[in-house]
Amino acid sequence: MNTLALTRKWRAQTFDGILGQEHITRTLQRQIKAGRVGHAYLFSGVRGTGKTSTARILARAINCVGNTADPPCNQCEVCRTMAAGASLDLIEIDAASNRGIDEIRELRERVGFMPQQGRYRVYVIDEVHMLTNEAFNALLKTLEEPPAHVIFVLCTTEAHRLPDTILSRCQRFEFRRAAQHVVAQKLRYICDQEGLHVSDEALAYLARRGAGSFRDAESLLDQVAAYGAGDVSLELAQSVLGAVPYQLVLGVSRALTIGDVAGGLRAVAEAFDSGADARQLLGSIIEQLRALLLMRVGTSDEGLLVSQEEALELRSLIAIPAFSLRRLVQGIRLFSEASEALRTAARPEIPLELALVEAIAIDGGELAPGSPAPSAGVAPSSTSVHSETPTPQPAAVEPTSAQAAGTGQPDARPVAEREREAAEEQLDVPESSSRNAAALDHESGTAPSEQAPRTAAAKRTLSLDVVQGNWSRVVARMRAQNPQLQAVLRSVYPTGVTGDLVTLACESAFHRDRLSDDRRREQVEQVLSDVLGTGCRVQCVVDRDARARQQGSEGGGGKGLFAESDAQEAQRQQLLNHPAVRDLTERGGRVRRVELDADQDS
């Protein structure tokens, strides 16, 4: 009574059937014609794009004895036994279940046997990323120089997990996500073969949900087909797959962009009451907000995945005077983050409500109960929209790094190069503010015990991003003073500033101990003070990934570390000044460590 899943039933059987991967299939076909088949291939790429299918087709093609210019013929005996899974010349190994060295040893012993029917024995090792290290190593020699009649095809979705020694021994082919219309084309083919009546819009919708994976889209088609209604329209497909109607989403988008908190909360509740799935609702909200953004900044409607009625509604929303681009951008960001929070939320509506409330609060300050946020009604449309345009928007649309803009350099160059140049530049703070810093510091520097009251003033002058921005200069200047110490400094990164006390994160306890030695520390303080033009002290802590976080966020653009660590610093200050902590210190406690987790806002 089980029918095969569509995706399995309509697996591609010829190279031409592998859609969207012409760069791979053509190369393979050419190799076969020229008789230059490699002995080890690696097929990597996203799920459901044709890796395993291509491997099987390749195995048939090189063994095919049929009379065709374009093997495999799928007619001859060899092709047929292989397709039936009965051939001894096509060995498919599930590396995820057989991941140990013993299985690979067994494979090695058998590699010597000659093919039974065809010319080659083909070993397809699927999910190869799951092999243990020992198994990989045991495979190396065989993979490099297999007997002439053996061909290996390794398939994986996670090529980054393979050792370099494996990668370098294979011809690597990267399978790409397929374009939406290509996936739709495959779905159309399946529908025709199966006698299913599905509208073009419905197929386009399925293909889009599949996100470039044939299998994902085919699984969805399977589900729609299983419902067994005669003609499948877009609406039916959407309702079978639990999509959220755009009108429900519109309530949320409208409330967000015009700053109506209570209305937004009710819209979320309404969507949930009507049985929307949290993830789909969230996805639809983000998609609609994105469409709003693109329309607002003036892209043409083409390529936006919205129906005409929806586009019309969105246009009239943009025309409302209270519409705020800033809240829109903030909303996109916060709703995108909410997806993560859904995993641990006590109720699925909570992350959505939070995202909505906070996106609106960003603009309006304190929230007034039950009424639109203050700014919404007050600001006239033209100014509210236009004055906001430059700053927040590019950050969301394209990652123009804030740092790159600051130094006037394009961001694409290697970090090392940028660091070197930064080192030769002048201090990246306005002259006056750094003088202020110096002045203030000299005034209050005499009374270090009175730290708490003056931190606010000092923090304004010596801030973390100034220290971080000039860190490479500090490292560079240390070379002249003490090359060994410079080597240590390279694996150290400033992560905090409290008054004139700079916290340096060291990659290991070894580095921290080296730096904490009085003489060396004084040297660092000296150079740091010179560069910054203000006296500072240094403390060292161990924090292995401080720099990684920094570099990660540099690459990501958008939300730079500088902003983040500034916020962290502010929070740190807040914690230190927190009445509870002060309370404890006054009772004779000592603050040994103030800990802040990187995922404060997750």
Added chain:
Amino acid sequence: MWQIIGHEWAVELLRRSLVNGRSAQALLFAGPDGVGKTRLAWALAAALNCDANDPPCGRCRACGLVARRQHPDVLLVEPDGARLKIDQVRELQHTLSLSPVMGRQRVAILSQFESATREAANALLKTLEEPPPHATLVLTASDAELLLPTIVSRCRVMALRPVPVDTIAEALRTQKGVAAEQAQMLARLAGGRPGWALRVLEDDGLLAARGADLDLLEELVQAGRWERLDAAERLAKRDDLVDLLALWQVWWRDVQLAALGCRDLIVNLDRADAVTRAAGHLSAAEAARAVRGLARVRARLLRNVNARLALEAMLLQWQRAH
């Protein structure tokens, strides 16, 4: 006779796919704890082995065996300890390769699959994609996003949504004979999870415990630092801490909504007074911060942080309402 509370669309989809002979061999039921995933999986297992015209009939031998969890061809694979391990998957692969003993289909229900180790999940990939002809695999997970995309891609995914309050209330009345008022209240509190309401019916200690936990929360909100630190020490020892924090998160969410003028959306109806009072003292932003804080601590507890420290930090951040 699927006997599922809510999820009519899912039942309909499964029923129609059986009728149309397009039953999937790999399914994933996703949804929060107690929403009804495993129940639906058992019902499907019965349907796959029942010979009646509109399976499951609930009367035949196969249905009876499945209902008693004794059917030899239906097996439940649960996490072994905290995780589902690769050896369990290997054993399952072996069992599934054998023909059914008495029924037509071997059905494997892999519950809480998000707890599977990376090795176990990967080991299931090939089986999931090309199962033996007589086998059906049903995975359940609290959220599809917690699984490998390669796993999800091989399954027909059915995301079970929270069940509407009225549906749960009605089921409690008609199936369990609960008085209308109590049914309504339980249904509200269940947060869309019929399983929770049913558990409460079997064990009224749960409801009392919930009341006590909320009492404690309302006390703590008005308490000073020392009481809070004290409480953190006691709470850290509880083994249902994650559930407690979920309960508290919903209470704070209610405060947030009340502060924003949406009293009608409050979940903890029996606590409406305390919630409104707190909303009078605290701003929505403060409540929102508390909601986020609870999510954070919950996430961390799942990663084994020091519970006491995490609780202390969280409790001290709450604004005092008095």
